Amino acid sequence: MTTRELEDPVAMDEMNPIGNDRPLLSDTVAQSLTQQIIGRAMMPGDSLPSESDIGKRLGVSKPVVREAIRKLSALGIVDIKQGKQTTVGRLAPEPVRQMLRFALHINPDGLRDAVELRRALETYAVRRAAELATDEDIARLREAMATLEADFPDQDKCVVADIAFHRLIAHMSRNSLVAFLIDALSDSMAETISVLRAKTQGRDEMTLPRHRMLVEAIAARDPEAAVAAMHLHFRAAMPTVDAVLAERKGR
Numbered sequence: 001m002t003t004r005e006l007e008d009p010v011a012m013d014e015m016n017p018i019g020n021d022r023p024l025l026s027d028t029v030a031q032s033l034t035q036q037i038i039g040r041a042m043m044p045g046d047s048l049p050s051e052s053d054i055g056k057r058l059g060v061s062k063p064v065v066r067e068a069i070r071k072l073s074a075l076g077i078v079d080i081k082q083g084k085q086t087t088v089g090r091l092a093p094e095p096v097r098q099m100l101r102f103a104l105h106i107n108p109d110g111l112r113d114a115v116e117l118r119r120a121l122e123t124y125a126v127r128r129a130a131e132l133a134t135d136e137d138i139a140r141l142r143e144a145m146a147t148l149e150a151d152f153p154d155q156d157k158c159v160v161a162d163i164a165f166h167r168l169i170a171h172m173s174r175n176s177l178v179a180f181l182i183d184a185l186s187d188s189m190a191e192t193i194s195v196l197r198a199k200t201q202g203r204d205e206m207t208l209p210r211h212r213m214l215v216e217a218i219a220a221r222d223p224e225a226a227v228a229a230m231h232l233h234f235r236a237a238m239p240t241v242d243a244v245l246a247e248r249k250g251r
């Protein structure tokens with residue numbers, strides 16, 4: 001959709017004046033703009049009308065519109081570039097990633113919650129991966145497994161390889177939102193994997209076999225075995241999670 005289409009007088013009639021007596025006016029403008037973007041199926045890169053035009057249509061000042069657009073930019077909904085028109089942004093996990101990292105630290109049980117969130121998402125993802133995996137997917141998964149095995153003795157490399165392995169399974173699910181959420185969780189995953197690995201001093205001898213079970217279940221196109229392997233993978237981590245949390249609460 002182009003700017004001309006969004007600025008068309010008939011099309012823009014749906015944007016009724018808001019009125020300056022409403023609380024948090026910039027939030028209301030941001031919500032209105034978001035609805036306009038969604039309702040008109042605008043694509044990343046499409047231009048928004050000027051701040052002046054939006055202000056006239058909604059009956060608010062340019063500073064209010066500018067603040068609303070800044071809020072949408074912080075969420076990744078729009079992309080602001082100096083000297084150019086504001087455009088619809090591309091879906092990026094960064095705002096969600098920051099929120100999840102904050103939740104991990106602000107909540108006393110954040111570590112457990114993060115692991116359980118991963119378990120819910122990845123159980124779905126691994127089932128779909130086993131149902132939909134192509135030969136190319138499986139070859140890439142075996143490569144990721146080989147990298148994880150090679151990097152396992154090194155703390156930093158192991159964390160990176162472990163995250164890449166799980167992100168690959170999420171993308172193999174062919175569910176873009178699940179893949180997006182796992183990508184957004186990557187920083188939290190790095191922290192939780194590092195914490196758990198430090199607690200076991202990198203001596204969890206069954207970690208690699210559990211990952212291999214996931215690979216083989218997906219390669220066999222066996223969804224039930226894949227789900228069982230993922231449940232086992234997370235269930236095995238929970239005693240260490242509980243030990244870390246108990247240690248933290250005892251301080």
